[in-house]
Amino acid sequence: MSTTFAKALNTALRDAMSEDERVLVLGEDVGRLGGVFRVTDGLMDQFGEKRCFDTPLAEAGIVGFAVGLAMSGMRPVVEMQFDAFAYPAFEQITSHVAKLRNRTRGAVGMPIVVRVPFAGGIGGVEHHSDSSEAYYAHTPGLKVVTPATVEDAYSLLREAIADPDPVVFMEPKRLYWSSADVELPAAAPPFGQAVVRRRGNDVTLVAYGPTVPVAIEAAEAAREEGWDVEVVDLRTVVPFDDETVLASVRRTGRCVVLQEAQGFAGVGAEIAARVQERAFHSLHAPVLRVSGFDIPYPAPKLEHVHLPDVDRVLDAVARLQWDDEPDTRWTRGLDGHGLTGAGLGGVA
Amino acid sequence: MTTTSESDLSTRGATRLLPSTDPVRLLDEQGRRTGDDDRYPAPSDTDLLEMYRRMVVGRRFDVQATALTKQGRLAVYPSARGQEACQVSAVMAVRDDDWVFPTYRESMALVARGIDPVQVLTLLRGDWHCGYDPVATRTAPQCTPLATQTVHAAGLAYGESLQGRDTVAVAFIGDGATSEGDFHEAVNFAAVFKAPVVFLVQNNRYAISVPLAKQTAAPSLAYKGVGYGVESEQVDGNDPVAMLAVMRRAVEHARSGHGPFLVEAHTYRMDAHTNADDPTRYRDAAEVEAWAGRDPLTRLEAYLRSAGVLDDAGAEAVRAQAESFAADLRTRMNTDPDLDPLELFEHVYATPTTQLLEQREQVRAEMEAEPDAEGTAEEDHR
Numbered sequence: 001m002s003t004t005f006a007k008a009l010n011t012a013l014r015d016a017m018s019e020d021e022r023v024l025v026l027g028e029d030v031g032r033l034g035g036v037f038r039v040t041d042g043l044m045d046q047f048g049e050k051r052c053f054d055t056p057l058a059e060a061g062i063v064g065f066a067v068g069l070a071m072s073g074m075r076p077v078v079e080m081q082f083d084a085f086a087y088p089a090f091e092q093i094t095s096h097v098a099k100l101r102n103r104t105r106g107a108v109g110m111p112i113v114v115r116v117p118f119a120g121g122i123g124g125v126e127h128h129s130d131s132s133e134a135y136y137a138h139t140p141g142l143k144v145v146t147p148a149t150v151e152d153a154y155s156l157l158r159e160a161i162a163d164p165d166p167v168v169f170m171e172p173k174r175l176y177w178s179s180a181d182v183e184l185p186a187a188a189p190p191f192g193q194a195v196v197r198r199r200g201n202d203v204t205l206v207a208y209g210p211t212v213p214v215a216i217e218a219a220e221a222a223r224e225e226g227w228d229v230e231v232v233d234l235r236t237v238v239p240f241d242d243e244t245v246l247a248s249v250r251r252t253g254r255c256v257v258l259q260e261a262q263g264f265a266g267v268g269a270e271i272a273a274r275v276q277e278r279a280f281h282s283l284h285a286p287v288l289r290v291s292g293f294d295i296p297y298p299a300p301k302l303e304h305v306h307l308p309d310v311d312r313v314l315d316a317v318a319r320l321q322w323d324d325e326p327d328t329r330w331t332r333g334l335d336g337h338g339l340t341g342a343g344l345g346g347v348a
Numbered sequence: 349m350t351t352t353s354e355s356d357l358s359t360r361g362a363t364r365l366l367p368s369t370d371p372v373r374l375l376d377e378q379g380r381r382t383g384d385d386d387r388y389p390a391p392s393d394t395d396l397l398e399m400y401r402r403m404v405v406g407r408r409f410d411v412q413a414t415a416l417t418k419q420g421r422l423a424v425y426p427s428a429r430g431q432e433a434c435q436v437s438a439v440m441a442v443r444d445d446d447w448v449f450p451t452y453r454e455s456m457a458l459v460a461r462g463i464d465p466v467q468v469l470t471l472l473r474g475d476w477h478c479g480y481d482p483v484a485t486r487t488a489p490q491c492t493p494l495a496t497q498t499v500h501a502a503g504l505a506y507g508e509s510l511q512g513r514d515t516v517a518v519a520f521i522g523d524g525a526t527s528e529g530d531f532h533e534a535v536n537f538a539a540v541f542k543a544p545v546v547f548l549v550q551n552n553r554y555a556i557s558v559p560l561a562k563q564t565a566a567p568s569l570a571y572k573g574v575g576y577g578v579e580s581e582q583v584d585g586n587d588p589v590a591m592l593a594v595m596r597r598a599v600e601h602a603r604s605g606h607g608p609f610l611v612e613a614h615t616y617r618m619d620a621h622t623n624a625d626d627p628t629r630y631r632d633a634a635e636v637e638a639w640a641g642r643d644p645l646t647r648l649e650a651y652l653r654s655a656g657v658l659d660d661a662g663a664e665a666v667r668a669q670a671e672s673f674a675a676d677l678r679t680r681m682n683t684d685p686d687l688d689p690l691e692l693f694e695h696v697y698a699t700p701t702t703q704l705l706e707q708r709e710q711v712r713a714e715m716e717a718e719p720d721a722e723g724t725a726e727e728d729h730r
């Protein structure tokens with residue numbers, strides 16, 4: 001039976017609420033409307049207004065309220081309406097949600113899930129397409145999860161709700177309507193385990209969330225050009241799975257990191273650094289990043305310019321044909337190819 | 349099509365929410381009873397005697413903590429001297445299973461709540477955690493980011509009521525922090541969800557150096573509740589009798605299902621904001637002098653003596669108790685806290701990530717390689 005990504009999330013919430021009375025869903029328009037993406041559809045009807053409820057319009061309030069709910073023994077799942085509207089809650093997330101376990105020496109955990117519909121590709125107007133995962137991933141105490149498949153939408157959200165620690169659950173908006181033949185409940189590997197979505201021997205392509213389908217498509221296209229590309233889907237950015245990524249790179253000897261977010265100081269930079277720190281001698285070429293540009297997310301009519309697509313990934317893969325005259329080739333190769341120059345330091 | 353009816357537009361009921369035009373006062377500045385206020389029955393003399401005891405101990409604790417900063421035993425200490433009536437009344441008004449959400453300035457309230465003073469001062473002495481167990485003591489960690497804890501109080505109070513418990517939460521906040529968005533979101537959330545929270549605004553006239561007039565144009569901070577539909581009151585924060593009476597009514601209001609209550613206590617911070625602050629830059633001695641004349645301890649003591657429940661011997665006994673409390677604190681604070689760097693990695697997540705385990709291992713190896721690292725560094729310094 002075909003199930004959409006949004007439906008899988010909805011089922012995960014429903015199943016979690018049925019199994020555990022402490023699970024609550026709160027946010028803006030999550031009640032009667034069922035959320036602007038309908039992820040909370042029907043929950044208020046089924047579980048009542050004490051279990052799924054609309055809050056006043058105040059994001060810091062929503063997350064701060066969830067902190068108190070968690071302190072009283074509940075397990076709140078919070079919906080932020082859109083990525084950029086979570087910023088008013090950033091202080092509550094970083095100062096309290098992320099730190100209370102630490103500040104109380106383990107006495108007060110924060111089993112909170114903050115669901116953030118994020119990233120672009122749906123023609124949203126400004127403030128509706130931000131990729132904010134790096135802000136959260138940079139905050140110790142938070143787990144950062146981003147599913148890319150229907151199974152993961154279900155299983156990762158179930159795991160997020162059951163987790164004793166806070167999880168920022170980043171839902172790629174453009175995948176809400178994607179679907180797959182999946183029977184729910186679906187089982188999938190746990191947090192902290194990346195998954196190889198496509199086997200390959202020549203290049204490791206690391207992706208997460210919205211760019212996983214792009215990576216798979218690019219890998220298929222690369223085969224025609226003689227490249228056998230392996231695609232690793234991180235699934236959870238934090239905890240990060242060094243093991244799977246490094247094992248893959250050690251085998252292929254080449255690595256491209258793909259993210260939709262702006263490149264500078266992003267998650268891709270972290271991955272590229274880790275790979276070269278730990279697998280340097282396996283590498284035949286530098287680790288490259290393909291990312292969005294370092295610009296505010298563009299208007300709908302121009303988002304195609306920003307979003308890394310199959311061509312841009314293929315360009316990067318082609319650039320990995322490293323030879324013995326690297327410097328000139330390197331500099332030349334960067335021009336106009338949408339590769340992130342940020343991480344190249346003095347080379348570029 | 350809906351039409352707006354007369355009653356939708358009516359503001360009937362709003363007056364019920366309004367605070368008294370003048371702060372509630374049950375003791376004058378000389379400690380004489382000013383007569384009764386029907387809404388705020390005066391506490392019994394026995395309760396007031398207990399309040400006196402906790403206030404005397406609280407002040408002695410505060411003075412001792414301030415001295416400990418001068419001796420380098422505490423990194424910083426925000427004094428609450430002068431605010432004893434506010435701090436002690438709040439914790440006396442609640443049950444042991446109620447929650448309090450303190451700020452950095454509520455050390456005295458926590459001591460009055462019965463938390464070990466060394467634990468209360470843990471963070472201020474340079475340790476990394478809050479010192480006490482918040483669940484066991486029903487006391488949230490002392491909060492530094494202003495006003496953020498008020499939303500937690502609202503959420504906790506609502507969570508408790510969802511689970512059928514009649515727990516009340518008291519959130520402390522200063523005058524300056526009432527300008528923060530989180531405070532407004534908290535009062536609004538508490539009102540909408542009828543969460544049993546008491547917001548106690550200690551208006552001590554200054555936010556570090558900024559006076560109230562530069563913080564708000566409202567006639568009183570107590571009015572902040574009215575716009576959210578929250579019953580509010582203002583009270584003389586240096587009148588212990590009125591403070592306990594008003595706080596008890598506020599807690600009762602919340603506990604009996606009427607939703608939140610907001611109290612503005614008019615008080616004064618006698619000492620600097622913290623030891624790092626120079627109050628002579630922004631307030632003059634005459635002002636401080638005038639407030640010294642309204643000292644809450646002197647007032648309560650005068651009342652208790654006139655009521656015949658306290659005599660010289662009784663006062664002396666309380667003072668002796670406070671002295672031994674301070675002496676014990678001094679002794680126990682006389683050593684550096686024993687900190688384990690490896691523990692830093694243990695409470696980031698319920699189970700440390702691979703990366704944290706690697707980092708902990710790195711620190712462990714560094715410690716093993718240089719067991720006397722601190723001593724060596726000191727020698728380099730000399």
Ligand SMILES: Cc1ncc(C[n+]2csc(CCOP(=O)(O)OP(=O)(O)O)c2C)c(N)n1
Pocket residue numbers: 453492493494521522523524525526552554555556617621
């Ligand atoms: C969000 C935030 N901004 C700034 C500060 C720095 N700060 C600490 S205390 C303080 C003044 C607070 O004044 P008030 O709320 O009146 O409380 P009081 O210290 O007088 O008890 C400021 C600005 C902070 N702790 N948190």
